[in-house]
Amino acid sequence: MSTVPEDIDTPEIMIDHDVLRRNIDRMARTVQAKGLGLRPHVKTHKIPEIAALQLAAGAVGLTVATIGEAEVFVEHGARDVFIAYPLWIGPRQAERLRRLAATARIAVGTDSVEAVETMAASLGDAAGRIEVLVEIDSGHHRSGIGPAAAVEVARAADRAGLHVTGVFTFPGHSYAPGMPTTAVGQEQEALREASELLAAAGFDVTRVSGGSTPTATLTEATAATEVRPGVYVFGDAQQLELGRCAAEDIALTIAATVVSRHEGDDVVPRRVVLDAGSKIVGGDRHAWATGFGRLLDHPQARITALSEHHATVVWPGDGELPALGQRLRVVPNHVCVAVNLVDAVSVLSGGKVVDRWRVAARGRNK
Secondary structure (H helix, E strand, O other), X not given: OOOOOOOOOOOXXXXXXXXXXXXXXXXXXXXXXXXXXXXXXXXXXXXXHHHHHHXXXXXXXXXXXXXXXXXXXHHOOOOEEXXXXXXXXXXXXXXXXXXXXXXXXXXXXXXXXXXXXXXXXXXXXXXXXXXXXXXXXXXXXXXXXXXXXXXXXXXXXXXXXXXXXXXXXXXXXXOOOOOHHHHHHHHHHHHHHHHHHHHHOOOOOOEEEEOOOOOOOOOOOOOOOEEXXXXXXXXXXXXXXXXXXXXXXOOEEEEEEEEEEEOOOOOOOXXXXXXXXXXXXXXOOOOOOOOOEEEOOEOOOEEEEEOOOXXXXXXXXXXXXXXXXXXXXXXXXXXXXXXXXXXXXXXXXXXXXXXXXXXXXXXXXX
């Protein structure tokens, strides 16, 4: 059983460099073997050193959530970045995009005529330097439009002087038990229909972008040209519960110390309390999740409650209750949230701290 290094003070996010590299290389090989491009979503880690590993393994570019994230990764050498959300681009945002486009290939998402018209007006003579992908709703029902509406938005973008290169979708409904296979089928059908309609309307569709961590290895090149998984680099408790990764694939854990211990009785359960609460674990919990996180070395234990600085862990009745002061490894439910809560992370190899990485894009939410 792995332990927390003595020079780690809890709570602290730890990244196992060896597992991280294995996850990066495995996804790159799997996607490349299908004839797809890998464009990882770096909002998961927000760390330039990890993006560099992904690019070195063959990623065709990066996906980000915001202009601010794009600025960080372009500053650190990225030269092909997709902001995969429908943006509303006013004058200030347009100026930032112009600066980015001076040194990198920049693409943005959109899903409305009004957004592309405003974007083009704000960008002015720089409009043609920014690529546009129309977002398609493939079943998640967040942003995006139906495939049949893609041509109208693309034509409006083209009339306004923007460079339309394709379509994308986010199969976010794959983040539920039993849904990855269904979601990937819906993703492929929506992308296929939208790209065929755009091609028939005279557009040169070069990018058809899909994929999330639950679906990336299921996506085929029959419709998509690239996938955008993010969580795969670390894994998390959600992916464990969905069966999309195994315990040995978990590269990020939170070191925590047992600060309170209770054997329980007929009224209250056996439990320990850790010094890692929502301010480092994050508070995400889907309705289907069995807790607020897991313990990597104790799979039957569950985090049943979080306060800001503490986690309550209910312990199975047949397991030895950890001692006060014992250090445990917590797997957060949603790893993207956990990373965004800290300034830096400790990097381990062979059970020892070998580096410390700054979360450079932390807080770059606009």
